[in-house]
Amino acid sequence: MVVGELTQERDLLIIGGGPAGYTAAIRAAQGGRNVTLIEQAELGGLCLNRGCIPSKVYAHAAEEMLRLPHLEDLGFTAPAVHDFSKLSAYRNRVVQQLRQGVVALCQANQIEHITGAASFLSEDRIGVESGHQFDTYRFQDVIIATGSHSIQHEESCRLNAEQLYQLEQLPESLLIIGSDTLALEAAACFHALGTDVTLFADQLPLEPSLEKELKRTFKKQKIRLVSDVVTRIEASSDATVTVMKNGEEVAYQGAYLFQSLSRIPNSLTLGLERIGVTLAEDGTILVDVNGRTNQPHIYAIGDVTPGPQLAIRAIHEAKRTAAHLSGQDVDPTTPYYPTVLRTFPPIASIGMTEQEAVEAGHAVQSGQFPLNANGATTIEGGSGFVKVIADEQTSLILGIHMIGDDAHRLVGQFTQALELTAKREDLLFPVMAHPSRSEALTESMEALFGQSIHLPPRQQVGSRA
Numbered sequence: 001m002v003v004g005e006l007t008q009e010r011d012l013l014i015i016g017g018g019p020a021g022y023t024a025a026i027r028a029a030q031g032g033r034n035v036t037l038i039e040q041a042e043l044g045g046l047c048l049n050r051g052c053i054p055s056k057v058y059a060h061a062a063e064e065m066l067r068l069p070h071l072e073d074l075g076f077t078a079p080a081v082h083d084f085s086k087l088s089a090y091r092n093r094v095v096q097q098l099r100q101g102v103v104a105l106c107q108a109n110q111i112e113h114i115t116g117a118a119s120f121l122s123e124d125r126i127g128v129e130s131g132h133q134f135d136t137y138r139f140q141d142v143i144i145a146t147g148s149h150s151i152q153h154e155e156s157c158r159l160n161a162e163q164l165y166q167l168e169q170l171p172e173s174l175l176i177i178g179s180d181t182l183a184l185e186a187a188a189c190f191h192a193l194g195t196d197v198t199l200f201a202d203q204l205p206l207e208p209s210l211e212k213e214l215k216r217t218f219k220k221q222k223i224r225l226v227s228d229v230v231t232r233i234e235a236s237s238d239a240t241v242t243v244m245k246n247g248e249e250v251a252y253q254g255a256y257l258f259q260s261l262s263r264i265p266n267s268l269t270l271g272l273e274r275i276g277v278t279l280a281e282d283g284t285i286l287v288d289v290n291g292r293t294n295q296p297h298i299y300a301i302g303d304v305t306p307g308p309q310l311a312i313r314a315i316h317e318a319k320r321t322a323a324h325l326s327g328q329d330v331d332p333t334t335p336y337y338p339t340v341l342r343t344f345p346p347i348a349s350i351g352m353t354e355q356e357a358v359e360a361g362h363a364v365q366s367g368q369f370p371l372n373a374n375g376a377t378t379i380e381g382g383s384g385f386v387k388v389i390a391d392e393q394t395s396l397i398l399g400i401h402m403i404g405d406d407a408h409r410l411v412g413q414f415t416q417a418l419e420l421t422a423k424r425e426d427l428l429f430p431v432m433a434h435p436s437r438s439e440a441l442t443e444s445m446e447a448l449f450g451q452s453i454h455l456p457p458r459q460q461v462g463s464r465a
């Protein structure tokens with residue numbers, strides 16, 4: 001090991017170049033800080049290289065594939081054969097292009113990029129190990145953005161979430177245990193691409209009418225949904241999951257098994273115990289509303305801190321902490337984080353369910369509009385609904401839930417409505433493009449009063465709880 005002789009002085013150090021780290025680096029550079037970004041692997045982190053982006057390349061391919069029968073309706077002769085190796089190559093090109101973009105943006109913002117694994121030597125000094133080289137840096141401030149990792153199983157048939165989207169061949173069969181976004185997206189996506197999928201999940205953690213509709217969709221698509229309790233997992237050359245059904249053991253076999261387990265924060269190899277940074281029991285780093293730990297000048301953001309392990313949170317926190325460290329005033333409010341699921345059709349859900357609204361003391365009113373009564377959906381195909389939940393007395397919008405094509409595109413509109421504390425009239429008044437699926441939002445609002453235009457009176461789905 002070659003140890004650098006002098007400790008080098010730096011202004012703001014950021015450890016980890018995922019969506020949290022590189023976003024914070026760029027925003028802090030915009031705010032006038034001299035930024036050094038330390039990444040042990042590749043810029044872009046889990047999200048860009050092995051998570052959000054690869055999984056959405058697959059979701060995009062699956063969505064296009066599911067549209068093939070509709071293309072035939074439109075007179076096209078649809079290609080029938082899918083070459084998975086071309087999809088893998090496309091995934092690699094997308095990831096590489098986006099990663100090069102991050103590298104170029106860091107350069108353009110004069111961010112110093114160091115490759116190596118960082119750990120703390122003292123409250124104001126870190127060491128960075130890169131191959132045989134070990135250099136030390138003293139900092140004014142540091143942001144820890146080291147993310148999280150999944151358990152890696154020894155058996156080659158047991159995959160974690162990252163490995164699932166790196167496969168070079170489409171699995172013939174796949175067993176999935178879990179009911180979170182990862183498990184549901186993987187089940188929908190691999191099934192659409194041609195894998196025989198069995199999903200072991202009981203309750204899906206969604207707004208109840210979305211859960212019901214997704215279960216119905218899975219059934220229609222012939223995704224095997226097993227809700228019996230898993231009693232045994234065996235893995236050798238392939239995987240077997242055994243459940244208890246009516247007092248008897250039933251076994252399911254698959255070429256691969258993906259079990260969506262809790263992710264582990266990357267905090268334990270940083271030497272944080274040496275400098276007294278407080279961790280929660282699960283290893284996440286405890287921070288205040290600005291992302292500051294119990295040590296002054298040491299901040300943490302993204303998956304390595306408590307909260308939903310989502311890139312959208314990592315990005316929000318990165319901007320907030322970078323602004324704080326650039327001397328700007330920061331809004332401490334926690335934003336709405338929408339649930340977005342790239343199932344087929346996709347799901348977008350934000351704010352309260354009816355039950356949560358009742359429990360929070362609201363006089364709840366809900367309205368629902370089916371997409372098969374929406375012109376754009378009749379043209380383009382598909383089904384689903386938009387459901388809106390409001391407070392009858394104050395007319396505040398409390399939640400918006402959609403299953404249907406374009407849900408992941410319309411979710412921005414829903415999020416803005418909730419962030420702007422919209423009232424019923426705010427969503428009833430604006431004119432929507434025609435024909436478009438946005439009109440279904442207006443009609444779900446009208447359904448609150450039994451006034452949807454495109455539904456006969458007996459089908460108006462509005463209720464009070």
Ligand SMILES: Cc1cc2nc3c(=O)[nH]c(=O)nc-3n(C[C@H](O)[C@H](O)[C@H](O)COP(=O)(O)OP(=O)(O)OC[C@H]3O[C@@H](n4cnc5c(N)ncnc54)[C@H](O)[C@@H]3O)c2cc1C
Nearest residue numbers: 016018020040045046047051118147302303309310311312
């Ligand atoms: C399959 C999958 C799909 C997903 N899809 C979505 C999605 O659609 N939408 C969404 O919002 N979220 C999604 N996520 C979650 C998202 O990927 C994470 O929430 C996000 O990557 C967290 O960002 P981060 O910057 O905190 O951490 P990471 O992206 O994990 O980045 C941390 C970086 O720090 C580096 N690092 C760690 N330790 C050190 C060290 N000691 N020294 C130097 N560098 C270090 C790592 O190499 C890594 O590059 C998905 C996750 C998976 C697995």
Ligand SMILES: NC(=O)c1ccc[n+]([C@@H]2O[C@H](COP(=O)([O-])OP(=O)(O)OC[C@H]3O[C@@H](n4cnc5c(N)ncnc54)[C@H](O)[C@@H]3O)[C@@H](O)[C@H]2O)c1
Nearest residue numbers: 178179180181182185260261262263309310311340341342
């Ligand atoms: N579209 C999206 O937003 C999107 C897409 C894909 C993935 N993700 C990511 O999915 C991940 C999961 O999120 P989460 O908050 O639901 O995670 P979580 O840690 O709460 O749960 C993950 C899953 O593991 C299961 N589980 C947890 N502990 C277990 C145990 N000991 N034994 C067996 N099963 C266990 C849970 O039932 C659940 O199905 C996050 O990293 C998230 O960012 C998000």
